[in-house]
Amino acid sequence: MAAAASSTGAAEITRKLSEICGPFFARFAGAADEVAGRGARWVAVPGGPAAAAQVLRLAARHELTVVPRGAGTKIDWGAAPARVDIMLDTGRLAGIGHQPVGSPVAEIGAGTPLRAVQATLERTGRRLPLDPPSPGATLGGVLAADEAGPLRHRHGTACEQLVGLRWLDADGELVSAGAGAAEVSAGSASVGLDVGRLLCGSQGGLGVLVSATLRVQAVPASRVWVSRPVWTPLEVHDLVRSVLAARLDPAAIELDLPATGPLPRRPMRPAEAAARAHHPSMAGRGDGQSTTRGGAGTLTVLLEGGPSDVAERAERLVALFAGEATAAHAPPTWWRRYPFAPGDTALRIEVPITDLHAAVYALRDAAGTPVPVRGSAGLGLVHAALPGALPGERVASILAAVRGVLLARRGRCVVVAAPAPVRQAVELWGEPAVIPRLRAAKEHLDPHRRLAPGRLPGGL
Known part of the structure; x- marks a missing residue:
């Protein structure tokens, strides 16, 4: 993989990333751009799902690895990836989709800080029943780490509250699961939500989260x-x-x-x-x-x-x-x-x-x-x-x-x-029984091991 990138030239990769993301949203990585201690080579901040898909296609053409990053609150959790060529920052994949007044669900961009979501919903007397301990976490980061807080006791994790999910696979194809799957744009795939939930806790090793649709509820009196x-x-x-x-x-x-x-x-x-x-x-x-x-x-x-x-x-x-x-x-x-x-x-x-x-x-x-x-x-x-x-x-x-x-x-x-x-x-996970299922999911969703290779249990 590295040989392909070298033959193309680091400057050429940077130029292409700048064309995709904009000149101020693509750069060589700095000392702070690392994942569990593994440094990245480039940082790309695409302005939307289409641009993120182009970044993934560029990585596929040049055999580069990609690791998504939200706010970075849990970037040191889990195993270090084998390589981080492109760190894909999801900060611009943000926002709350328009919903009818009183809608029981909300579609939220993966890069949206969770506290911003709660502040917006509270203005209409609603909330997501989520309270993970990472104060600056994005919704995508919470899902990717399967992070939950005290409210999990009654309401379950964010992953258990999902009614819809959209993500990009390793080839840059948009995939939709659950709610809204029949309304995705032409050319994108639709799968069952059980497949989408495999991305929960995957630390970016199975796909790049784009948005999630979750249940909302009235703020308790x-x-x-x-x-x-x-x-x-x-x-x-x-x-x-x-x-x-x-x-x-x-x-x-x-x-x-x-x-x-x-x-x-x-x-x-x-x-x-x-x-x-x-x-x-x-x-x-x-x-x-x-x-x-x-x-x-x-x-x-x-x-x-x-x-x-x-x-x-x-x-x-x-x-x-x-x-x-x-x-x-x-x-x-x-x-x-x-x-x-x-x-x-x-x-x-x-x-x-x-x-x-x-x-x-x-x-x-x-x-x-x-x-x-x-x-x-x-x-x-x-x-x-x-x-x-x-x-x-x-x-x-x-x-x-x-x-x-x-x-x-x-x-x-x-x-x-x-x-x-x-x-x-140490062995970080012990002997998790989910390894065979994760291996099958990795082979299906990322057979060339371009997404956060080594982040999943078993070195997947």
């Missing part, structure tokens, strides 16, 4: 966050079970377990002792309080709906939390924030909610210290952070221990992002 302090993962387990059994219809159930400050000494409850005896990953931990350092955590439940209904459910929830709860009309400061910072090794743990506490104990035991954990306790999906200074071999041993515990519980632990030495020393 009232929102109340009910918070309660928690001290142990097992206590969280018991409280989540109680909340779900109470049929309070929560919009979100979120957990924050920090890793700083001493825990107060208190006797271990009988249920906790029984659980530690039952789960090997909890054995030998003493009372879990006086011998372990970690700050008081918080379990927060979001209730949405009409004012009187929300007030009644909030009262019931406060009573359920036995007087240790507080209700507020604003979220806690950690809400919609990841527990990791740039340079950390970021983990995502998914496990049935009945075993989330076992997964957190296993992570603490393997790390030898409390690890900050935050996420959707009501779904068994949380993120955790390991210090970026940990050697790759040490991270690998922690992952092996945690994945061993999760294997028997139908769970998984994925490395979301990590420093380069750690990335090279």
Whole structure:
């Protein structure tokens, strides 16, 4: 591939990109133009789907690879691509399609910042029921990373809310799935939405997202966050079970377990002792309080709906939390924030909610210290952070221990992002069962491996 580009000449490629995108929207890449540490050669910012298609056709003719980029908020997530010849910036593939007043859906350009979408919809009393933690993310970036926030508990991920999707394949052909598929322009293809959903979480490895059509809903009249302090993962387990059994219809159930400050000494409850005896990953931990350092955590439940209904459910929830709860009309400061910072090794743990506490104990035991954990306790999906200074071999041993515990519980632990030495020393995804399906999708949608090669699990 590189030989073809060299024979054409870098200056010639730049000239052609400038003709397609405009002189101010095509350039040689700079030091900041990288994907998970892999530098690009060119950056192209096409002004619309037709121009983006021309960029992909140019890449195909000259055997160049293409990696899409939205706002870059998650550009270091996942595996580094094998090569990045052209970074295709989707910033100009933006905007909200005209919809009739009261329409239950909205078509949104992939390069549109999600907060701009929400601000526009809120002027008409509507919203997308999406709240991913990346504040500057574009809709395309959220879909490509399959990112979700607290509202996933009730409404699902953005990918689960899709009713239509348009994207460009590796040859620059426009493909439409789901809503509006019968109305696409002549010459474009139409497929089922199940095919379109394969692009969710693909990090640009299966297609370049152009636009998505999603459901919209009225902004809730009232929102109340009910918070309660928690001290142990097992206590969280018991409280989540109680909340779900109470049929309070929560919009979100979120957990924050920090890793700083001493825990107060208190006797271990009988249920906790029984659980530690039952789960090997909890054995030998003493009372879990006086011998372990970690700050008081918080379990927060979001209730949405009409004012009187929300007030009644909030009262019931406060009573359920036995007087240790507080209700507020604003979220806690950690809400919609990841527990990791740039340079950390970021983990995502998914496990049935009945075993989330076992997964957190296993992570603490393997790390030898409390690890900050935050996420959707009501779904068994949380993120955790390991210090970026940990050697790759040490991270690998922690992952092996945690994945061993999760294997028997139908769970998984994925490395979301990590420093380069750690990335090279560990298997980011473990052994995902989706590899055969992804391989088939890659061979069908990008047989020449021109789109973000190596970004998908299994090196696809």
